């Protein structure tokens with residue numbers, strides 16, 4: 001059975017507390033002059049928490065921002081424009097639980113000739129139990145891993161993220177350091193819907209981050225055989241005071257809200273290392289990097305297992321073809 005790092009949210013939060021005090025060795029490298037001038041940035045899940053802060057901070061640094069969201073259109077975009085003073089902010093409908101929405105979203109980007117310089121895959125579900133989506137897949141599996149597999153493949157296939165261009169586009173996966181120590185990928189469970197409750201949901205959250213990081217590593221290898229053409233990196237923001245615990249049972253939620261408010265970082269602060277990774281020249285010609293806040297690290301060693309990356313890709317491809325007649329992967333080579 002797939003096993004995540006924690007099945008108790010309070011224990012997970014207290015681990016985050018310890019992370020808060022680690023030395024942020026790369027913070028000094030992030031310059032006030034680092035910016036997104038002339039760049040187009042997509043951020044998924046940009047209506048709240050970290051995603052909203054990322055949209056605002058990106059707009060403040062001069063980017064054209066596309067917020068891929070399933071709600072709060074246009075309010076969240078208006079707020080980003082107001083806070084950042086940048087009008088170059090667009091909201092586009094994207095519901096990662098609906099495969100048709102992922103197709104519609106990428107079709108619209110293509111029809112509007114949008115080329116993405118930076119793609120930040122931030123959206124995540126913190127569902128507190130199994131929930132079947134319209135494709136029959138489980139919501140946590142879909143939003144936290146599989147939708148990202150489909151979305152990235154479509155963005156590349158449709159030329160919205162273009163390798164071999166004048167500059168290296170950047171793909172950034174927002175992950176969690178709790179992926180470390182999760183079980184290896186369980187292919188009996190992979191894509192299969194079954195009922196589970198809150199403990200397994202919390203455990204799955206970190207487990208799907210391990211799956212996501214394994215995908216990021218495989219994707220990076222595929223896109224960058226001889227040289228870096230598309231940077232594919234991953235980052236954990238550390239503990240952030242957001243609404244991610246909205247579905248946790250009431251009493252635990254009360255305790256967690258207090259812990260979050262007192263000791264977790266604000267979304268704006270937590271966004272800074274991600275903005276650094278998204279715009280600093282320090283990342284030129286670098287791919288498959290991982291940062292935990294402003295600390296450069298290796299991911300769990302399972303993530304770098306080439307056989308595992310290949311298997312994950314193949315199983316994902318097989319599943320996509322089963323659930324979507326419009327499935328199109330970037331070529332295997």
Ligand SMILES: NC(=O)c1ccc[n+]([C@@H]2O[C@H](COP(=O)([O-])OP(=O)(O)OC[C@H]3O[C@@H](n4cnc5c(N)ncnc54)[C@H](OP(=O)(O)O)[C@@H]3O)[C@@H](O)[C@H]2O)c1
Pocket residue numbers: 044045046047048049050051068069070071094095096097098121122123124125126143174175176177236237238239240241242243244245
């Ligand atoms: N908070 C932390 O301590 C922490 C720590 C490590 C990593 N992270 C990661 O940081 C990222 C952002 O999380 P957060 O803490 O900011 O949580 P959050 O406030 O709950 O934000 C999650 C975002 O994802 C969106 N989303 C959820 N399901 C979606 C769907 N089906 N389609 C499209 N968008 C969907 C949400 O939109 P709606 O508003 O429509 O639901 C929301 O905008 C996640 O990847 C999370 O795993 C967070």
